Amino acid sequence: MLLNRQQKQAIEYLDGPLLVLAGAGSGKTRVITEKIAYLVNKAGYPPQQIAAITFTNKAAKEMQERIAGLLSAQQCKLLNVSTFHSLGMRMLREEANEVGLKKKFSIFDAGDSGKILHEIIGSSGKDALFRAQQRISLWKNALLSPEQALDGAENEWEKQMALVYASYQDTLLAYQAVDFDDLIRLPTLLLQQNAEIRYKWQMRLRYLLVDECQDTNECQYALMKLLIGADGKFTAVGDDDQSIYAWRGANMENLRLLQQDYPNLEVIKLEQNYRSSARILRIANQVISHNPKLFEKKLWSEYGLGDVVQVLACKNEEHEADTVANRILFAKNSHPKIKLSDFAILYRGNHQAKWLEEALRSARIPYKMSGGQSFFDRAEIKDVLAYIRVLNNPDDDPAFIRAITTPKRGIGESTLNRLNEFARDHNLSLYQAAQDTGALSTLATKAKQDLQVFMLQVAQWQSDAACKPAGEFLNALLDSIKFEAHLLLHEEGKSGEIKWRNVMDLQRWIANKGEKDGKNILEIGQTIALITLLEGKEQEEVDAVNMMTLHASKGLEFPYVYLIGCEEGVFPHGDSVEEGNLDEERRLMYVGITRAKQNLTLTHCVKRKKMGQWQFMTPSRFIDEMPQEDIEILGRKDSAPIVSKAEGKSRLSSMMDMLKDKK
Ligand SMILES: Nc1ncnc2c1ncn2[C@@H]1O[C@H](COP(=O)(O)OP(=O)(O)OP(=O)(O)O)[C@@H](O)[C@H]1O
Numbered sequence: 007m008l009l010n011r012q013q014k015q016a017i018e019y020l021d022g023p024l025l026v027l028a029g030a031g032s033g034k035t036r037v038i039t040e041k042i043a044y045l046v047n048k049a050g051y052p053p054q055q056i057a058a059i060t061f062t063n064k065a066a067k068e069m070q071e072r073i074a075g076l077l078s079a080q081q082c083k084l085l086n087v088s089t090f091h092s093l094g095m096r097m098l099r100e101e102a103n104e105v106g107l108k109k110k111f112s113i114f115d116a117g118d119s120g121k122i123l124h125e126i127i128g129s130s131g132k133d134a135l136f137r138a139q140q141r142i143s144l145w146k147n148a149l150l151s152p153e154q155a156l157d158g159a160e161n162e163w164e165k166q167m168a169l170v171y172a173s174y175q176d177t178l179l180a181y182q183a184v185d186f187d188d189l190i191r192l193p194t195l196l197l198q199q200n201a202e203i204r205y206k207w208q209m210r211l212r213y214l215l216v217d218e219c220q221d222t223n224e225c226q227y228a229l230m231k232l233l234i235g236a237d238g239k240f241t242a243v244g245d246d247d248q249s250i251y252a253w254r255g256a257n258m259e260n261l262r263l264l265q266q267d268y269p270n271l272e273v274i275k276l277e278q279n280y281r282s283s284a285r286i287l288r289i290a291n292q293v294i295s296h297n298p299k300l301f302e303k304k305l306w307s308e309y310g311l312g313d314v315v316q317v318l319a320c321k322n323e324e325h326e327a328d329t330v331a332n333r334i335l336f337a338k339n340s341h342p343k344i345k346l347s348d349f350a351i352l353y354r355g356n357h358q359a360k361w362l363e364e365a366l367r368s369a370r371i372p373y374k375m376s377g378g379q380s381f382f383d384r385a386e387i388k389d390v391l392a393y394i395r396v397l398n399n400p401d402d403d404p405a406f407i408r409a410i411t412t413p414k415r416g417i418g419e420s421t422l423n424r425l426n427e428f429a430r431d432h433n434l435s436l437y438q439a440a441q442d443t444g445a446l447s448t449l450a451t452k453a454k455q456d457l458q459v460f461m462l463q464v465a466q467w468q469s470d471a472a473c474k475p476a477g478e479f480l481n482a483l484l485d486s487i488k489f490e491a492h493l494l495l496h497e498e499g500k501s502g503e504i505k506w507r508n509v510m511d512l513q514r515w516i517a518n519k520g521e522k523d524g525k526n527i528l529e530i531g532q533t534i535a536l537i538t539l540l541e542g543k544e545q546e547e548v549d550a551v552n553m554m555t556l557h558a559s560k561g562l563e564f565p566y567v568y569l570i571g572c573e574e575g576v577f578p579h580g581d582s583v584e585e586g587n588l589d590e591e592r593r594l595m596y597v598g599i600t601r602a603k604q605n606l607t608l609t610h611c612v613k614r615k616k617m618g619q620w621q622f623m624t625p626s627r628f629i630d631e632m633p634q635e636d637i638e639i640l641g642r643k644d645s646a647p648i649v650s651k652a653e654g655k656s657r658l659s660s661m662m663d664m665l666k667d668k669k
């Protein structure tokens with residue numbers, strides 16, 4: 007694949023800061039990977055001094071794979087290719103002392119921090135909790151402290167939330183834990199305040215490359231600037247039309263800020279798209295033209311007109327899911343060379359995946375889901391992870407409570423309450439209290455004994471965990487707490503078995519990771535929380551259809567894309583329409599369309615069940631915004647039926663063929 011002139015120019019430009027500004031599929035990410043190779047091979051940068059930052063773990067992994075073809079394995083290993091969060095985590099582990107944390111602090115996911123907030127706020131509804139969490143997160147991403155938040159509070163609610171924010175931070179610190187936002191906020195504050203540490207990191211990471219720069223939030227942007235320092239050695243790439251994380255505080259104005267902050271910023275635009283057929287591109291361009299423009303961009307493709315884009319009206323969600331499954335089967339069987347992984351099904355919200363999963367399962371089509379209800383959110387998985395968390399950081403009270411009570415081991419609520427009281431009065435963690443003779447003397451004899459047994463076990467596990475292979479250690483731990491029996495005993499029907507299978511899945515995954523990366527279980531445990539952030543656990547390498555939210559699909563590409571639920575209220579999302587965030591929804595549509603290489607299909611339901619009631623749905627306004635000559639509308643009252651006779655007839659035989667293949 008030859009590089010075009012602008013790409014080459016972007017790769018070889020080293021005279022100062024550079025922004026590559028271009029539409030979807032124009033090779034921005036490719037510029038980053040090629041530039042890394044150029045920096046190492048031609049410009050003499052040691053690989054360990056180069057940091058490339060991407061948006062998701064999946065994107066980081068893909069980037070590493072692409073670079074593997076360009077540099078030696080040894081060089082690749084030294085490069086820093088990661089997300090903002092994992093870079094922040096690395097910095098924080100190294101500088102933990104400076105911010106009052108010990109090296110093995112815990113990382114709390116949204117569920118964990120939600121629980122803390124719940125305790126602080128008291129018994130308010132889910133919605134209030136979500137709003138509190140969101141508000142605090144936005145303050146954190148804007149680098150505002152609780153005091154600053156209180157100063158700037160505009161109403162009573164915000165004042166209250168600023169106080170909640172303050173005690174939330176105190177609680178996190180007491181647990182020696184950070185949340186996702188802190189992973190970036192704390193290193194940023196540290197670099198701002200400490201010139202020596204700032205200098206150290208600037209010297210360590212001499213060249214910075216940032217993908218998807220339009221989605222950096224204030225805090226990420228600040229961290230990026232602090233790492234860059236005065237000499238301005240960086241390449242940022244981005245597309246303002248693909249900014250889709252405003253709800254997390256992302257600000258595409260940062261692209262413009264770059265120009266202000268670095269007056270000598272060179273801007274290179276890429277205009278040729280190497281991903282999609284002309285029709286797909288034309289639709290994308292036309293839809294996004296309804297948005298105000300930050301930067302003028304053109305995008306064209308040499309790949310011929312391509313397939314017409316079909317818009318299918320389906321009766322309801324079940325029909326929609328069946329239609330997509332059938333079409334995938336049909337396409338797969340008509341073109342035996344294509345793989346299942348060439349297909350992606352994209353949706354606006356995770357709840358839409360349910361019907362699809364059923365349809366794919368009953369059609370026996372293997373699928374992979376990312377960004378969905380995370381594997382790591384399952385209760386049985388969290389139970390096991392709680393043990394690993396305690397071994398890493400015994401002061402992590404929520405993990406300590408979870409581990410000590412699951413499975414039950416004679417330590418009940420009253421024991422924990424007494425321990426808790428003592429811990430609070432003496433400013434200790436529960437784990438510390440459990441070792442304190444004063445605290446132990448308040449407990450009943452039996453409870454005291456049970457607690458001491460547990461504490462001895464923890465000490466033993468801690469020393470085993472550090473020296474045994476990760477998979478082996480986890481097996482032994484599960485055995486010693488009799489976790490399988492616990493699941494089978496306490497769950498009804500088959501659910502215990504299913505849960506145990508999930509635990510075994512975790513065990514295999516940890517064993518593999520341990521072998522592959524040469525890490526023990528404690529080291530693996532330190533990064534698990536991060537994996538839940540934007541996408542799920544890496545799944546085994548099987549050929550399977552990809553299912554994900556539109557947000558998770560950023561940066562990826564697939565020959566066949568199905569974009570489902572294109573209805574008013576679903577996509578664009580009802581809340582966004584009400585809150586006037588239509589532009590962002592439109593950018594999300596632009597992202598969705600431009601994931602497709604050859605073939606794009608949009609579906610919408612005529613009826614949908616909401617809160618138990620059938621509701622009639624209107625097709626998404628974005629469909630009206632598309633050039634009508636490039637789309638074919640099927641299944642509406644006044645148009646052709648969805649399934650042509652040929653397709654309908656062959657469905658059964660395609661399924662039979664698939665089954666044969668599987669055997
Ligand atoms: N010069 C080129 N010749 C042929 N193919 C190319 C060229 N540059 C990039 N590509 C291919 O085009 C596709 C899109 O590239 P890439 O993913 O880098 O685009 P992008 O601008 O990062 O897209 P997005 O905005 O969606 O993240 C990839 O398959 C890539 O390999």
Ligand SMILES: [Mg+2]
Nearest residue numbers: 034035217561
């Ligand atoms: Mg990209």
